[in-house]
Amino acid sequence: MRHPVHHKVDVLVVGLGPAGGTAALAAARGGLKVAAVERRKEVGLPVQCAEWIPLALLGLLPDLMPNLIQGGGINVQSVDAMITSLPSGETSRLRTPGMMINRAVFDQAIAATAERAGAALYLNCRLDGLDTLRHLASVESPQGKMTFSYRVLVAADGPSSSVAKLMGLPKQAVVHARQYTVPLLQPTRETAVWLSPDFPGGYAWLFPKGDQANLGLGMDKRFAVNLKTPLDNLHQKLVSEGRVGHTVIRRTGGLIPVGGLRSALVAGNVLFAGDAGGFTHPVMGAGIQAAVVSGRQAGEAAVACLDGRGRALESYEEDMRDHFEQALSRGVKQRVWLKAGGKDETLRKGWVAFPEYYAGDAA
Ligand SMILES: Cc1cc2nc3c(=O)[nH]c(=O)nc-3n(C[C@H](O)[C@H](O)[C@H](O)COP(=O)(O)OP(=O)(O)OC[C@H]3O[C@@H](n4cnc5c(N)ncnc54)[C@H](O)[C@@H]3O)c2cc1C
Numbered sequence: 001m002r003h004p005v006h007h008k009v010d011v012l013v014v015g016l017g018p019a020g021g022t023a024a025l026a027a028a029r030g031g032l033k034v035a036a037v038e039r040r041k042e043v044g045l046p047v048q049c050a051e052w053i054p055l056a057l058l059g060l061l062p063d064l065m066p067n068l069i070q071g072g073g074i075n076v077q078s079v080d081a082m083i084t085s086l087p088s089g090e091t092s093r094l095r096t097p098g099m100m101i102n103r104a105v106f107d108q109a110i111a112a113t114a115e116r117a118g119a120a121l122y123l124n125c126r127l128d129g130l131d132t133l134r135h136l137a138s139v140e141s142p143q144g145k146m147t148f149s150y151r152v153l154v155a156a157d158g159p160s161s162s163v164a165k166l167m168g169l170p171k172q173a174v175v176h177a178r179q180y181t182v183p184l185l186q187p188t189r190e191t192a193v194w195l196s197p198d199f200p201g202g203y204a205w206l207f208p209k210g211d212q213a214n215l216g217l218g219m220d221k222r223f224a225v226n227l228k229t230p231l232d233n234l235h236q237k238l239v240s241e242g243r244v245g246h247t248v249i250r251r252t253g254g255l256i257p258v259g260g261l262r263s264a265l266v267a268g269n270v271l272f273a274g275d276a277g278g279f280t281h282p283v284m285g286a287g288i289q290a291a292v293v294s295g296r297q298a299g300e301a302a303v304a305c306l307d308g309r310g311r312a313l314e315s316y317e318e319d320m321r322d323h324f325e326q327a328l329s330r331g332v333k334q335r336v337w338l339k340a341g342g343k344d345e346t347l348r349k350g351w352v353a354f355p356e357y358y359a360g361d362a363a
Helices: 019-028 054-061 063-067 104-118 162-166 227-242 289-306 312-340 342-349
Strands: 005-008 011-014 034-038 052-054 076-084 093-099 122-124 126-131 136-141 142-148 153-157 174-183 192-193 203-207 211-219 250-257 268-270
Touching: 005 162, 011 019, 011 289, 019 034, 019 104, 019 153, 019 289, 034 104, 052 289, 054 063, 054 093, 054 289, 063 076, 063 104, 076 203, 093 104, 093 203, 104 289, 122 142, 126 162, 153 162, 153 289, 162 268, 174 227, 203 227, 211 227, 268 289, 289 312, 312 342
Parallel strands: 005 142, 011 034, 011 153, 034 122, 076 192, 153 268
Antiparallel strands: 052 093, 076 093, 126 136, 136 142, 174 211, 174 250, 192 203, 203 211
């Protein structure tokens, strides 16, 4: 029997989404020996995203700035505002400056920057075993088993984190999302969102991408076994209104964590970042920016920790809670109104565009 190939690294990153890519980049820039394992054959594919990012994210990714601003393949179009529609037909406009991106190119650009900084990337490689006492991870690769001994591990492996599962940690609460890419017949710089009793615990969206758009919905699967029917119904309605074409260019879907931050973001020498840590907004479902922020902080915390700066990992936990906990906890709390909602008044309490969502904050 062949012995598994063994690698000894300072930092092992699991997952190469935006959280893992930025963690690997920050740790490699800090001079550490970094390996990142990703179960997909190609970073970022298939895309499981509506592909909107806030403008504020630009400043966090100086390496990607030229590509994000000029036509390097990431930026597709700008977005100015979000139009929310309530069941009564009432609408509200919220300024949401951002851009629609090619998400696969975005993830690949971050991973390539990490690789240039010295991180070793292992694609088509799935973490399938973890011994946190001995700091040993086992990975299934097309060439056979590999093992990694690490000093710090960054779990950036998404909403169904294998690291969490292998550590016996609880599963995160999630909503299920399904999305079609369709032709967009009326180009726009506004995203559209529908709140409705047809999508309990979630919402439906139409995000413009030039002459195409991502049309999707996320909802609590307990309320509906079948996400296809409400999505098809909305698609047909928009076709009949002349807003989108009939063709479905691409289908995708995925899970969105909605339970807020994990009860611990650090366990021994393991740091949770991005969706694996529950950083995604429980109401909006947006998680790219939080994945980048937490991934980078996790990488920097690993550098500080291995540099002998005491309490670096604990500081990661504290800093991330300071930064994210209030907004995420509000989202967890207010989300109940999206589940309970049938009427405008109820749904307004569950959606970020309305003052009712923030009521009580001043107390
Ligand atoms: C349908 C949908 C639409 C969305 N739309 C938006 C949006 O418009 N804007 C926004 O900000 N957010 C959006 N989100 C959320 C956003 O996609 C996530 O918050 C973001 O991807 C989190 O990044 P991440 O790096 O933490 O995790 P991920 O991007 O999920 O990356 C995790 C990586 O880990 C890998 N992995 C998992 N297990 C293993 C393993 N055992 N071994 C090796 N690798 C592993 C996965 O293959 C994956 O590449 C959407 C989500 C969905 C599902």
